[in-house]
Amino acid sequence: MRFVNLAMQNGAPAELVLNTRDEKDRAAVYTRAFLPPQRLILLGGGHVSQPLSRYAADLEFDVVVVDDRPGFANAVRFPEAGKVVCDAFEHAIAELAITPYDFVCVITRGHRHDAACLRVLLAGNQPRYLGLIGSRRRTIELFKMLEEEGFDRAKIERIHTPIGIAIGAETPKEIAISILAELIQQRSSRSAERDGTRLALASHEPELLNYLSSNKEPCALAVVVEKSGSTPVPTGAVMAVNQLGGIVGTVGGGCGEHEIVKHALDVLRTGQARMIHLDMSNDVAEEEGMVCGGRMKVWIEPFSEE
Incomplete structure (x- = not known):
């Protein structure tokens, strides 16, 4: 995981680059942009x-x-x-x-x-x-x-x-x-990165970026990198989870998000990043009351500003 221009200096976008591996040790690179207010x-x-x-x-x-x-x-x-x-x-x-x-x-x-x-x-x-x-x-x-x-x-x-x-x-x-x-x-209009996939969501997320740039306590980042079917959030949805289970951001709410928080706490304990496959059949998005029947792949990794 690598953040580029986290402080969004000179009004330029920030980017989060994720170097992931799934359970079969297959590598993939994803990029999540954080665009300044246009x-x-x-x-x-x-x-x-x-x-x-x-x-x-x-x-x-x-x-x-x-x-x-x-x-x-x-x-x-x-x-x-x-x-x-x-x-x-x-x-x-x-x-x-x-x-x-x-x-x-x-x-x-x-x-x-x-x-x-x-x-x-x-x-x-x-x-x-x-x-x-x-x-x-x-x-x-x-x-x-x-x-x-x-x-x-x-x-x-x-x-x-x-x-x-x-x-x-x-x-x-x-x-x-x-x-x-x-x-x-x-x-x-955003094109795919030559070395990976650019995630759909590119919103500013000032609360999350401020938390990551000022927070000194350990936390894990969970990012939706792939989805299929009906899900409450697009790819690029991102959430920070601290050691007490507190969150900033969201990956959709409901039971699915609760499951991701549990995995994030385990990632913080072990220090080992992982890819989670989340089946949202019959789940209900907490905020929207929307019944979901899709699937999401969520990458979870300990966050370090370095």
Whole structure:
């Protein structure tokens, strides 16, 4: 077991790399990412941004809204946004310090500031996602102008436009949903590691990471590495268990989790990691009241920050 960037320095993701062996001594490598909260920067506080900000916040994006009009850039209009900036777009973008983990949507009023926003964005760090609202004809002309100004064609071609997934959206709420669908698609797109398997869940889990980085007492980590059928959690669900049986995180609750805690206590006593095959037939997930009929493979190993 190896943690990379447990403290999530510079806003970069943390990763847990598991080198496992099953009861037949077959080796497998699994990687569990812990992504920082994704920042969604909306450049423009118009009618599309309002529902988009609300929907995105519900899906755990850290929303930042930028507009140069006080009547559009305020907390009354965007109560769910983590930050609302009223400033010139170029200055606001520079102050926000775009990172490779950000999602940026350029949706300025009447497209008046699109070119100015893109000039600043293309000249700096590239976000994970950059989308531009507008017709194909207009964006083709804009991209041609930017390329003639000397901006990298490869960077320009990475811009998602027309923004959103084609669902025939017409109203501001429908357009917001189409954009959000593309954001979810981009956020969820993860490729398999060359040396193993990347687990499905990649949520931040701040309580767990804080516990692991500050805790000095022995504990074991239990991670769901494979599943089949109906289970209460996806692969990548992770739980820490201390010597008293106290837990941080979850691998699904119910009788199955209780069984994993017992195995984790034994792993702490013996110091020997192990793979547990958990049959959840007729088990009931404690939190959801959901009857499960699937199976999970859970890797349990003593945790060390070293």
